[in-house]
Amino acid sequence: MNSITRRVKYQKSLAIGALLIAVAFLIIGNLRVHKVYDADTEQFGIQAFHKISERQLVEDATFSGVLRKGLKLYSTYDRSQAGGKRACPT
Amino acid sequence: MRKRRIVQILALIFLHSSWGPQIKWLCNPVLSCHSCPLSWFACPIGVLVHYCGYHVFPFLALGTVLLIGVLLGRLLCGWMCPFGFLQDLLHRIPSPKLFLPRWTNKIKYLVLILMVFLIPFLLGEETMYSFCRICPASALQVTIPHLITAGFGTVTIATIVKLAILVGVLVLVVFSSRAFCKLFCPIGALLAPLNLISYWTVKLPTENCISCKRCDRACITDAEPSSRIAEGIPPNRALECVVCHECQPVCPKKTKQETVDGRQDTGDTSNHPS
Numbered sequence: 001m002n003s004i005t006r007r008v009k010y011q012k013s014l015a016i017g018a019l020l021i022a023v024a025f026l027i028i029g030n031l032r033v034h035k036v037y038d039a040d041t042e043q044f045g046i047q048a049f050h051k052i053s054e055r056q057l058v059e060d061a062t063f064s065g066v067l068r069k070g071l072k073l074y075s076t077y078d079r080s081q082a083g084g085k086r087a088c089p090t
Numbered sequence: 091m092r093k094r095r096i097v098q099i100l101a102l103i104f105l106h107s108s109w110g111p112q113i114k115w116l117c118n119p120v121l122s123c124h125s126c127p128l129s130w131f132a133c134p135i136g137v138l139v140h141y142c143g144y145h146v147f148p149f150l151a152l153g154t155v156l157l158i159g160v161l162l163g164r165l166l167c168g169w170m171c172p173f174g175f176l177q178d179l180l181h182r183i184p185s186p187k188l189f190l191p192r193w194t195n196k197i198k199y200l201v202l203i204l205m206v207f208l209i210p211f212l213l214g215e216e217t218m219y220s221f222c223r224i225c226p227a228s229a230l231q232v233t234i235p236h237l238i239t240a241g242f243g244t245v246t247i248a249t250i251v252k253l254a255i256l257v258g259v260l261v262l263v264v265f266s267s268r269a270f271c272k273l274f275c276p277i278g279a280l281l282a283p284l285n286l287i288s289y290w291t292v293k294l295p296t297e298n299c300i301s302c303k304r305c306d307r308a309c310i311t312d313a314e315p316s317s318r319i320a321e322g323i324p325p326n327r328a329l330e331c332v333v334c335h336e337c338q339p340v341c342p343k344k345t346k347q348e349t350v351d352g353r354q355d356t357g358d359t360s361n362h363p364s
Contacts, residue, residue, distance in 0.1 A: 015288065022157035023157070025149045025150070025152055026154065028153075029150030055150065056115070057146070058115045058116075058132055061215075062132050062137070063124075064215070067216070068144045071145075
């Protein structure tokens with residue numbers, strides 16, 4: 001019975017640790033913003049970009065709304081238009 | 091178990107309906123493709139594939155999966171996953187039933203590491219070798235409806251491979267219960283370790299266990315709950331358990347007083363987190 005109690009205590013402390021990590025991830029995720037550049041808008045070497053939240057980036061990931069080229073993320077659709085989202089390629 | 095079947099049907103209808111909210115920034119850890127217009131939530135695997143391709147750490151997606159996993163373990167696999175529900179239904183087709191070797195359960199961790207994390211990280215999010223390209227749920231929810239609406243002229247080799255994998259999985263689950271969950275599901279691989287520490291526990295008597303193995307026969311993932319009950323461990327503390335609770339009603343000693351977590355039970359075997 002003692003080893004079971006020890007195991008349960010160990011599991012509970014691991015669960016609390018994992019819960020704290022999850023909450024920290026959620027807080028960081030909700031605070032973070034990402035720089036996403038508009039494709040084909042480079043003028044005089046300057047590219048236009050939008051700052052989008054992590055939520056927006058997750059939503060964009062569901063239909064490949066963002067692509068990575070080099071070290072930068074680029075929009076695959078016109079963010080100023082409501083119906084500009086493209087279909088997911090998968 | 092009738093209660094589970096009702097929850098599965100309700101989850102299928104309510105989480106895949108055009109009138110529901112579109113909460114696609116939130117990952118629901120069940121195998122349901124977010125490219126399906128009816129889907130309410132994002133698929134964590136699809137999001138992780140893209141984030142690995144972006145070289146961005148997926149705080150929100152991983153945080154959500156971790157939170158749900160710590161609280162519930164793989165409960166959603168057993169009760170809410172639409173692809174799990176389909177597997178449950180297909181396995182009811184009368185046929186010889188197979189027990190897959192234990193080592194095959196490790197394949198899903200390889201799928202998770204390679205096809206969800208490593209290959210998209212190295213080759214980009216739109217690589218042909220990511221899990222999304224072969225996902226049978228995506229084939230069912232997106233590829234087939236797309237073929238019907240856009241016509242079969244849009245068929246490519248990738249489409250044929252995806253559909254062939256879907257057919258293979260659907261045939262396999264007729265013979266082996268929840269074979270996809272056990273062998274290939276990357277969401278299962280993500281949540282499996284959290285089963286070992288989750289707050290949700292399946293209550294079964296341990297003191298008076300007569301080793302009748304009825305729980306083993308009722309287990310839909312062949313996770314051998316009797317081996318843990320004999321050691322006084324809750325039966326859901328296993329990587330393969332999908333927390334379906336099917337082992338509870340078949341236990342002949344379920345009305346006894348002592349439970350696996352050491353507390354006194356009134357005979358009620360209802361489920362609750364401890």
